[in-house]
Amino acid sequence: MTRKPRQARKRAWDEMSETDRQVLLESARMRREVQAAQDARALETWALHARR
Secondary structure (H helix, E strand, C coil), rough: CCCCCCHHHHCHHCCCCHHHHHHHHHHHHHHHHHHHHHHHCCCCCCCHHHHH
């Protein structure tokens, strides 16, 4: 079985419009922010319980 050279493969990112890429990047940024806030709350809760 032969495989195509890596350069010959197209990725979904390459086929996306610039607007779609920006939307995808923004949604990923927002998910990271939400996750960071959740992690901070969990850490704060854990720290409060650890002090007791």
